[in-house]
Amino acid sequence: MTATNPLSGSERALGGVTTDFVADSPDLLARWDEHQAWWDERLQHRVDPFARTTLGPISTECETRTRDGATYAGVNFASQDYLNLASHDAVRAAAKATIDRFGVHSAGSAALMGNTSASVLLESALANFLGYRDCIVFPTGWGAGYGTVKTLVRPTDHIVIDVLAHACLQEGAHNATRNVHTFPHLSNAAVERRLRRLRQADTEAGILVVTESVFSMDSDVPDLAELQAICTKYGATLLVDVAHDLGAIGAAGGGYLERQGMVGSVDLVMGSFSKTFASNGGFVATNQPALRRALLCRCGPLMFTNAISPVQATIVSTALDIIRSSEGAELRERLMRNILYMRKRLEEESFEVMGAPSAIVPVLLGTSRFARLITRFALEGGALVNSVEYPGVSRNSCRWRIQMMANHTIDQIERFIDIAKNARERVERDDVLEPT
Ligand SMILES: Cc1ncc(COP(=O)(O)O)c(C=O)c1O
Structure with missing residues (x-):
């Protein structure tokens, strides 16, 4: 059956949202016809x-x-290239030289032979910049967020996540466990109440608390020092997504972690290269050396996918050099x-x-x-x-x-x-x- 919508003609193009126009058809392909028609109508009306x-x-x-x-x-x-490094001469020159040295392809998963000396160099430079013992690079930031959450958390564990956290984190959470507890945006008080209740009921379960340093649709910022202290108090692990501020904000480029004196001090940090570092790719940084092997053996978006290319890894390393310079x-x-x-x-x-x-x-x-x-x-x-x-x-x-x-x-x-x-x-x- 086709989904009905009370709007017609041009009014239809101005009303409704994408999910309103998907029909309840048993035909998996035909159910998108109405949806396509709505988008075409929007296009026609600009x-x-x-x-x-x-x-x-x-x-x-x-x-x-x-x-x-x-x-x-x-x-x-409308573009995310916060420091304009995508067109920076040094970044372009490094990319060209890397193509001459490595070709253009990593040709394998990081779990096999897909890492290159370029990606290994990037991992140690990033770990150093972020103040962690280790850093694992992913081919996308999405995969880093989704995969880290999904790998760390078992079905009997709990995830306490900001209601506005990025889709990669939300989807990772819901695929890891049914015990997903969203908390009101930025509310450390709500996190503390939830952790207290969870710990009273269960001292054995793992608990992952998930937030961002800058929220991508609201540009607001949690109190990360307070949140980390709450997590530590209740034996929970804090994961912070720094996709939008790392490299771009703070005197040394450490983002809001730096502004709050928290560089290297939250349990886990993940991020993306796609905003400031001029490339696809992402990472997770940790002081737990065993996490690398865990991700290489258990994390689909790292293990069952091709590693970041040497060109991308060099672009990010060169961007990082610039980010750290005057x-x-x-x-x-x-x-x-x-x-x-x-x-x-x-x-x-x-x-x-x-x-x-x-x-x-x-x-x-x-x-x-x-x-x-x-x-x-x-x-x-x-x-x-x-x-x-x-x-x-x-x-x-x-x-x-x-x-x-x-x-x-x-x-x-x-x-x-x-x-x-x-x-x-x-x-x-x-x-x-x-x-x-
Ligand atoms: C907060 C946040 N986390 C993760 C991602 C995913 O990053 P990537 O574009 O590298 O897949 C994005 C990008 O949309 C983001 O905004």
Whole structure:
């Protein structure tokens, strides 16, 4: 049976969310027809800002193409390349030299012969940077998060996880055990209450507490020192995902762990290279040397998949060298100046800016109708920006997830502000939706 939706015509493109349009059909392939039709309708009305293609190097100005071949050029706040290392000369030169030395492929799992001297070097450099005895590199950050949670936790153990933790952590948790306890966002008090109850009932079970140093849709930050102390008190292990701030925030690039004096002091740290380190890939860092073998023997996303390529490993190592240098410190200062300027200007123009200063500047837009229209008008006005809607965030708390880079100029930020204001005025004035 086809899913029914009360909206019709263009209204349909402005309402609903992706999960509303999947039919209850026993035919596993046919059940997606209605869903495809809805997305095509959104595209036709230019309110599908997703799955675009970038037509050149990532930079503060970019050109992008939508599924129907329309191209848009503009100031770019939609890419995650916080320190602009993806186009850095030293990173590109190192990548080219690595291709000459190793070719382009790791050609095997890290559990077999897929590690290269480039990836081994990266692991020790990262362990040193993060203040841990060991660091294990994964081909994706997603796999590092999912796989670490899934490998550590048995079905009889417990996971206590922030309700807004990233999908890789949530999916890992639900696949590891049925004992998943979500806690209200950032609430250390709720973690403590839960741990006390769990420990009263069971002294033997393992407990993993999971959070992020900067939340990717809200840009807010937990009190990590307090959370680690609570975990230690109740014999729980803390895992912190540092994907969005490692390298980009903090005088030395240690992210909010550094800002809170916690570098090397939480039980486990995992992260991704895809935001600041110019490559696919991820890692988990630990003081427990036995974890490496455990992951190599038990963790699907490390064991049953091809290892990070030597080119990617060298890119990340070179990015890390820059991050640790005075140039890295200067890039972070520029990034932070841009972040603070963007946040201030948006607030001055009565946009609702969320969270703490990080390379992600979330702007609350509200309903999907408003978010889809303002994003369309912004794109047409020359601003590339990502809109997030359900299931990335809860229904009707759609937002722009503005992603800042060190190389953005004040002029580009001002241009974005003008475009955003015009787009908002257009929605408030016209709220029209005409098919192309
Ligand atoms: C908080 C967080 N963790 C993990 C990931 C996954 O990282 P990757 O892109 O390397 O798979 C992401 C990226 O979306 C993220 O935002």
